[in-house]
Amino acid sequence: MKKLSARRRHPLAALVVLLLALAATGGLYAALAPQKAVADDTQQSLAIEEGKKLFAVGCSSCHGMSGQGSSDGPSLVGVGSAAVDFQVGTGRMPAQQPGAQVPQKKVAYTQAEIDQLAAYIASLGPGPVTPSKEQTATTDASVARGGELFRTNCASCHNYQGKGGALTNGKYAPDLTGVSAKHMYEAMLTGPQNMPSFPDSTLTEDNKRDIIAYLQEVNSDDSVSPGGFSLGSLGPVTEGLFGWIFGLGALIFVAIWVAAHTTKAKKS
Numbered sequence: 001m002k003k004l005s006a007r008r009r010h011p012l013a014a015l016v017v018l019l020l021a022l023a024a025t026g027g028l029y030a031a032l033a034p035q036k037a038v039a040d041d042t043q044q045s046l047a048i049e050e051g052k053k054l055f056a057v058g059c060s061s062c063h064g065m066s067g068q069g070s071s072d073g074p075s076l077v078g079v080g081s082a083a084v085d086f087q088v089g090t091g092r093m094p095a096q097q098p099g100a101q102v103p104q105k106k107v108a109y110t111q112a113e114i115d116q117l118a119a120y121i122a123s124l125g126p127g128p129v130t131p132s133k134e135q136t137a138t139t140d141a142s143v144a145r146g147g148e149l150f151r152t153n154c155a156s157c158h159n160y161q162g163k164g165g166a167l168t169n170g171k172y173a174p175d176l177t178g179v180s181a182k183h184m185y186e187a188m189l190t191g192p193q194n195m196p197s198f199p200d201s202t203l204t205e206d207n208k209r210d211i212i213a214y215l216q217e218v219n220s221d222d223s224v225s226p227g228g229f230s231l232g233s234l235g236p237v238t239e240g241l242f243g244w245i246f247g248l249g250a251l252i253f254v255a256i257w258v259a260a261h262t263t264k265a266k267k268s
Helices: 002-008 013-032 035-058 080-089 111-124 143-153 181-190 205-218 236-267
Strands: none
Touching: 035 111, 080 111, 080 181, 143 205, 181 205
């Protein structure tokens, strides 16, 4: 007992106990932790490291080495993986040159590389997460409700069937024909460029799916215009313009023709 008591008072006793406790804790975690969780953590760490390398080569010149932003590009801290997947997945980033708005172009990265970039940016700060296939599935979505939501929140810029339109100072709302469900969902979630963001507190996941279902329906190959020519599907403005120019023009032509023939009849 005296020997044990003397060892307890040894200067290194506390350090030895601490090391033994840490070793025991680590051993228990390795033995009891789900192997899938450990593998997922390892895979995520590798994705972040690879994404950091890709970012340093292709993005840091504008956004800074740590994504803090610069005079040529905004900070990416807190934008989340959804913003990266949208911007890079549609080819808008990396940008070719500055301008009023960055246009869509050919995608420069593979989807695996985009996922790695998204993982790195997501590690800088919490933000909107890339939606899953289940979140963007429109199997049970309501096209009618989606149309109402789209006309209320989106048609002022994108027009009634998502054909796009001009904005101020050289900016524009892009055509949504052919845009994937995932990218439409991400655009609503993150609000890229001139578009406002619509988080789940504003438009729920069901609302977003309904809007996507509406756009897929009106822009599908099987969709038809019940009124005849679609006139670009830009809404009542173009239809009214068509009516004024061609309808009123036709009436004026008929009135002139009738007046001319009435004058000839009187002379004869």
